[in-house]
Amino acid sequence: MIGQHVTVLRNKRDLGTLIHTRRPILPLLPALTLLFMLGPVVAGIWGTLLPAFGHLPAAGLTGPSLEPFRALFDWPGLPRAALLSVTTGIGATVVSLAVVTLLLAGWSGTRQFRVLERLLSPLLSVPHAAAAFGLAFLIAPSGWIARLLSPVMTGWDRPPDLLIVQDPLGLTMMVGLIIKEIPFLILISIAALGQAQAQNSVTIAQALGYGRVTGWLKTVFPRVYAQIRPPVYVVLAYSMSVVDVAVILGPNTPPTLSVQIVKWMSDPDLSMRLLAAAGAIMQLALVVGALAFWRLGEIAVAHFGRRWIASGARGKCDPIIAQVALFSGGASVLAVLFGLVVLAIWSVAGYWSFPDAFPDGFTSRNWTRHGPGAFAALGETGFIAVVVAISALVLTIGCLEAEYRHGLRVTQRAVWLLYLPLLVPQTAFLPGLQTLMLGIGAEVGRIPVMLAHLVFVLPYVFLSLSDPFRAWDTRTGTVAAALGASPDGVLWRVRLPMLLRPILTALAVGLAVSVGQYLPTLLIGGGRVATLTTEAIALASGGDRRAIGVYGLMQTGAALLPFAMALLVPTLVWRNRRGLRHE
Amino acid sequence: MKHLAVLAALLAPLPALADVNPADWDAVLAEATGQTVYWNAWGGSTTTNEFIAWVGDRVSAEYGVTLEHVKLTDTADAVTRVLSEKQAGEDDDGAIDMIWINGSNFAAMKDADLLFGPYAEDLPNWGLVDAEGKAVQTDFTVPVEGYESPWAMAQVVFVHNTETMPDRLGSMQALQDWAQANPGRFSYPQPPDFLGTTFLKQVLVDILDDPSVLATPATDENYDAVTAPLWAYLDELTPNLWREGKAYPATGTAMFPLIADGELDLSISFSPGAASTAIANYELPDTVRTFVLDKGTIGNASFVAIPYNSGSKAGAMVVADFLMSPEAQARAQDPAILGYGTVLNMDSLTAEDRAVFDGLELGIATLTPAELGTVQAEPHPSWMTRIADDWSARYGVAQ
Numbered sequence: 001m002i003g004q005h006v007t008v009l010r011n012k013r014d015l016g017t018l019i020h021t022r023r024p025i026l027p028l029l030p031a032l033t034l035l036f037m038l039g040p041v042v043a044g045i046w047g048t049l050l051p052a053f054g055h056l057p058a059a060g061l062t063g064p065s066l067e068p069f070r071a072l073f074d075w076p077g078l079p080r081a082a083l084l085s086v087t088t089g090i091g092a093t094v095v096s097l098a099v100v101t102l103l104l105a106g107w108s109g110t111r112q113f114r115v116l117e118r119l120l121s122p123l124l125s126v127p128h129a130a131a132a133f134g135l136a137f138l139i140a141p142s143g144w145i146a147r148l149l150s151p152v153m154t155g156w157d158r159p160p161d162l163l164i165v166q167d168p169l170g171l172t173m174m175v176g177l178i179i180k181e182i183p184f185l186i187l188i189s190i191a192a193l194g195q196a197q198a199q200n201s202v203t204i205a206q207a208l209g210y211g212r213v214t215g216w217l218k219t220v221f222p223r224v225y226a227q228i229r230p231p232v233y234v235v236l237a238y239s240m241s242v243v244d245v246a247v248i249l250g251p252n253t254p255p256t257l258s259v260q261i262v263k264w265m266s267d268p269d270l271s272m273r274l275l276a277a278a279g280a281i282m283q284l285a286l287v288v289g290a291l292a293f294w295r296l297g298e299i300a301v302a303h304f305g306r307r308w309i310a311s312g313a314r315g316k317c318d319p320i321i322a323q324v325a326l327f328s329g330g331a332s333v334l335a336v337l338f339g340l341v342v343l344a345i346w347s348v349a350g351y352w353s354f355p356d357a358f359p360d361g362f363t364s365r366n367w368t369r370h371g372p373g374a375f376a377a378l379g380e381t382g383f384i385a386v387v388v389a390i391s392a393l394v395l396t397i398g399c400l401e402a403e404y405r406h407g408l409r410v411t412q413r414a415v416w417l418l419y420l421p422l423l424v425p426q427t428a429f430l431p432g433l434q435t436l437m438l439g440i441g442a443e444v445g446r447i448p449v450m451l452a453h454l455v456f457v458l459p460y461v462f463l464s465l466s467d468p469f470r471a472w473d474t475r476t477g478t479v480a481a482a483l484g485a486s487p488d489g490v491l492w493r494v495r496l497p498m499l500l501r502p503i504l505t506a507l508a509v510g511l512a513v514s515v516g517q518y519l520p521t522l523l524i525g526g527g528r529v530a531t532l533t534t535e536a537i538a539l540a541s542g543g544d545r546r547a548i549g550v551y552g553l554m555q556t557g558a559a560l561l562p563f564a565m566a567l568l569v570p571t572l573v574w575r576n577r578r579g580l581r582h583e
Numbered sequence: 584m585k586h587l588a589v590l591a592a593l594l595a596p597l598p599a600l601a602d603v604n605p606a607d608w609d610a611v612l613a614e615a616t617g618q619t620v621y622w623n624a625w626g627g628s629t630t631t632n633e634f635i636a637w638v639g640d641r642v643s644a645e646y647g648v649t650l651e652h653v654k655l656t657d658t659a660d661a662v663t664r665v666l667s668e669k670q671a672g673e674d675d676d677g678a679i680d681m682i683w684i685n686g687s688n689f690a691a692m693k694d695a696d697l698l699f700g701p702y703a704e705d706l707p708n709w710g711l712v713d714a715e716g717k718a719v720q721t722d723f724t725v726p727v728e729g730y731e732s733p734w735a736m737a738q739v740v741f742v743h744n745t746e747t748m749p750d751r752l753g754s755m756q757a758l759q760d761w762a763q764a765n766p767g768r769f770s771y772p773q774p775p776d777f778l779g780t781t782f783l784k785q786v787l788v789d790i791l792d793d794p795s796v797l798a799t800p801a802t803d804e805n806y807d808a809v810t811a812p813l814w815a816y817l818d819e820l821t822p823n824l825w826r827e828g829k830a831y832p833a834t835g836t837a838m839f840p841l842i843a844d845g846e847l848d849l850s851i852s853f854s855p856g857a858a859s860t861a862i863a864n865y866e867l868p869d870t871v872r873t874f875v876l877d878k879g880t881i882g883n884a885s886f887v888a889i890p891y892n893s894g895s896k897a898g899a900m901v902v903a904d905f906l907m908s909p910e911a912q913a914r915a916q917d918p919a920i921l922g923y924g925t926v927l928n929m930d931s932l933t934a935e936d937r938a939v940f941d942g943l944e945l946g947i948a949t950l951t952p953a954e955l956g957t958v959q960a961e962p963h964p965s966w967m968t969r970i971a972d973d974w975s976a977r978y979g980v981a982q
Contacts, residue, residue, distance in 0.1 A: 056670075077980030142844035158845035161767035166830040252773055253829060254980035266660040269691075270670070273663075351865040354844040369629060373636075438671045526678050527623065527653045527660060535626075538656050542627030543837030544866070
C-alpha cells in the first residue's frame with residue numbers, strides 16, 4: 001500500500017515487473033505515487049508560507065515579517081469573507097449529509113431509492129461549474145422557473161428585483177454546493193452500506209417497534225458514518241474553499257475568502273501576493289479549525305446519540321422525515337437535471353424575452369459562433385484529462401499490485417494519506433506552487449497543469465478502483481499460476497480483464513475530475529492552458545447566457561461521455577462472457 | 584536542453600537578445616514570419632473574441648504570424664504575469680507577447696520598465712492615425728511616448744430601453760432624480776471593473792463645477808475635499824440601484840441580458856456601438872438607444888502594448904500595425920462585428936478606404952460622431968486607484 005515501506009522481495013520471480021527491465025519498478029510505485037500526490041501540496045504550502053511572512057526574494061522582499069498579516073487584518077472585508085467561507089462550508093456539509101443520511105434511513109432498499117440512485121450516479125460527474133450555471137439560470141429572478149410561472153401565477157411582467165443569485169449570505173452558493181455533494185455522499189454511503197449489514201439491523205430494530213428512520217439511525221448510521229468520515233471531511237474542506245461555484249453563485253460584496261485570494265493573486269501590484277499568501281494561510285487555518293470543530297460536533301452527536309438510543313424513543317415523526325428527505329433528494333436531482341436542460345435551451349435560443357417560457361425561435365447560430373472555440377477547448381481538456389487519468393490509473397494499479405504481491409496491509413492512517421490532498425484547501429497551496437514554479441524558472445503550460453491535476457485525480461481513481469481490485473478472488477490467480485502463468489501474466493491476462501468494468505469506471509472518474517478542475521488549470525497554466533472549465537468561468541463575467549449554455553453543455557458532455565463508455569464497453573467486449581460483466 | 588537553459592539562467596543571466604529595430608520595417612516583417620504571438624486580452628465578450636480570431640486569420644495569411652488569444656477575466660492577470668517573470672529572471676521569452684491594456688495598468692507597467700518601446704510611431708499605419716484629434720498621445724493623462732499603440736476609440740454612452748424609459752437624461756443629477764423615481768432599474772459594474780470605475784469618474788467629472796483638478800495627481804490634501812460630492816452622490820444613489828446595491832453586475836456586457844429581460848432600464852457602456860451590435864446578436868431588444876450627457880462624456884483610446892520580455896516582438900508589432908490598418912479598423916467599426924470607434928484620420932485615407940468607412944451602417948442605437956459631442960478627458964490614474972479602493976471599502980464589503 002501507498003506510503004508503506006516495501007519489504008525485501010521474496011523471490012526472484014517478483015523481479016519480473018511491469019516493464020521488462022532488470023530494475024524492479026513495481027516496488028517503487030507506491031512511493032512514486034505518494035510523491036506525485038503529496039509533493040505539490042507540500043511544496044505549495046511552503047511556497048505560500050514564505051510570502052505570507054513577508055519573504056518574497058523575487059520582489060526584493062526578505063522576511064520574516066508580520067506585515068502581510070497586518071495588511072490582511074486591515075482589509076475591511078475580512079470578517080465577512082472569512083465568516084462566509086465558514087458558514088457556507090459548514091452549512092453545505094451539514095445539509096447534504098443530513099439529506100443523504102435521512103434518505104438512506106428512510107428509503108434504502110426501496111424502489112424509489114433505486115430510481116434516485118440511478119439518477120444520482122451520472123449527476124456525480126456533472127462538473128460543479130455546469131451545475132452552478134444551470135442552477136443560476138433556473139432560480140434567478142429572470143430564470144426559467146420565474147419565466148414558467150409568469151405572468152399567470154406571479155403577475156410579473158418584468159423580473160422582480162430580488163437578490164437570489166449572489167446573495168450576501170451565500171445561500172444560493174450553498175444550494176449549488178449541496179446539489180453536487182448529495183450525489184457524492186450518497187454513492188460513497190451506498191458503498192459503505194454494503195459492509196454494514198444494514199438490512200439485518202433494520203429488520204431487528206423494526207421488529208422491536210422502531211420506525212424505519214429511527215431504527216436505521218440508531219443501528220446503522222454509526223457504522224456507516226465511521227466509514228464515510230474521510231469523504232465528509234473532504235466535502236467540508238472543499239465547500240469552504242471552492243472558487244468556481246463561488247464565482248458563479250456567491251456574493252461579491254465581499255466575496256468568499258478563497259475568491260478574494262485569487263483576486264489578490266492577479267493584482268498587478270506584487271505586494272498583493274503577500275496579502276494573498278497571508279489570506280491562503282488564514283484559509284488553511286479556517287479549514288483546520290472547521291475540521292476540529294466538526295470533530296467536536298461528532299463527539300457531541302455521539303454523546304447525545306447514545307442518550308437518544310438509550311431513551312428508547314421509537315420515532316413518531318419517521319414518515320414525515322422520510323418524506324422530507326425524499327423531497328429534498330428529488331429536488332436536488334431535478335435542480336441539476338433541469339439546470340442542464342435550461343443550459344441546452346439557452347445554447348440554441350434566439351431572442352428570448354421575459355416572461356416567455358421559451359425563446360421566440362431556435363437557432364444553430366450560437367453553436368456556429370461558439371462551437372469552434374469550444375471544440376478547441378475540448379481538445380485541450382480531453383488531452384490533459386486522458387494523460388492524467390491514464391497516469392493515475394497506471395500508478396494506482398501498480399500500487400495495488402505491489403500491495404498484493406508483497407502482502408502489504410492497508411492501515412487506517414494510510415487511507416487518510418489518500419485524502420490529504422483533498423483536505424488541504426486548493427487556495428492554500430496552488431498560489432504558493434505558482435510562485436515557486438516561477439521562482440525556479442519552470443515553464444508554465446500543459447505539463448505542470450497535468451501534474452497539478454494528478455494531485456486531485458489520483459485519490460479519486462485510487463478510491464474508485466481499490467475496493468474492486470482487492471475484492472478480486474485471488475484463488476483465480478492461484479489457479480492461473482498453477483497453470484504456469486507468471487505474476488505479470490496473471491495481472492495482464494487474468495486480473496485486469498476480469499476487472500475491466502471497475503477499471504474503466506475508475507478511468508471515467510479520473511477523466512471527470514480532471515475535466516472539472518478550475519483553479520489548478522488557471523493558476524498553474526498561467527493563462528495559456530484554456531480548458532472548457534476555465535473558458536466557461538471566464539465567460540461568467542460577461543454574462544452571455546448563450547455562450548455559457550454552449551460551454552456548460554460541452555463541459556458536461558466531456559465529463560459524462562466516459563461514464564457512458566465505461567458502462568457500454570464491457571458489455572460489448574464481454575457480450576459472450578456474462579460472468580465478467582459485473583452487472 | 585531545457586535543463587541546460589535553466590542552468591545557464593541560474594548561473595549567469597544572459598544579456599537580453601538584441602531586439603529588432605521597429606524603424607527597419609522590412610527586418611521586422613522578416614523576423615515576424617513564423618512567430619507565435621500570445622495576445623492577452625479580456626475574453627468575456629464573444630464579439631471581441633471573434634474579432635481577435637479574425638485578426639489571427641488575417642495576420643497568419645498575410646505575414647505568417649500565428650496569433651493566440653489568451654482570454655483573461657482581468658487584464659491585471661497579464662500584468663502580474665510579466666512582473667513575476669521579471670522577478671524570476673525570465674527576460675527573453677515571457678508567456679505574453681501583447682496585452683490589451685488599460686490606462687492604470689499601462690501607467691504601472693511603463694513606470695516599472697516592463698514595456699517594449701518606443702515602437703508605436705514607427706509602425707507604417709501610424710501615419711493614418713488621427714494623432715492630433717483623438718486622445719492617442721496620452722493614456723489616462725500618462726504620456727504614451729510610443730510604448731503602446733492605439734486600436735480603438737471608446738466613449739461613455741448610456742444605454743436605455745426606450746420602451747420603459749423613453750427620455751434621455753442630461754446630467755448625473757438627472758440620473759439621481761430618475762433613479763429615485765424608478766428604484767432598482769439602474770446599475771453599474773462592480774469596481775474595480777474598468778467600466779464601473781469609469782462610471783464613478785463620470786459622476787465626479789459631471790458633478791464637479793471645475794473638474795480640471797482631476798488632471799493632476801491626487802494628493803492627500805485635496806483628495807477628501809474633491810471626492811466628497813461623489814460619496815454624497817453615491818450614498819443617495821445606492822439604495823435606488825438594482826438589488827439595492829447589494830450585488831452588482833460583474834462587467835458591462837453582463838448588463839445586456841439584464842436590460843433584455845427588463846431588469847434594468849438604464850446602463851452604461853464604454854463603446855458607442857456596442858448596443859447596436861448587441862441588438863444585431865439578439866442580446867438586446869431593438870427598442871434600445873444610447874445617449875450622452877449635456878456636458879459630454881469621458882472618452883479614451885484602447886491600446887495594445889508589448890512586454891519587454893516578449894520573445895515575439897516583431898510578430899507583436901506586425902499584429903499591432905495590422906490593428907491600425909484601414910481594413911481592421913473598418914471591420915472593428917462595423918456594428919455587426921464590434922462597433923468600436925476608429926483611431927484613423929478619415930482625411931489620411933485613400934478614397935477607396937474612406938468609401939468603406941462611409942458605407943458602414945452604424946446601427947439604430949449608435950450616435951453619430953457629431954451627436955457624441957464633447958469628449959471629456961480621463962482623470963489622472965491616481966484618482967482612480969484611490970476612488971476604487973474607497974469604493975470597495977464603502978460599498979464593496981461589509982455593508
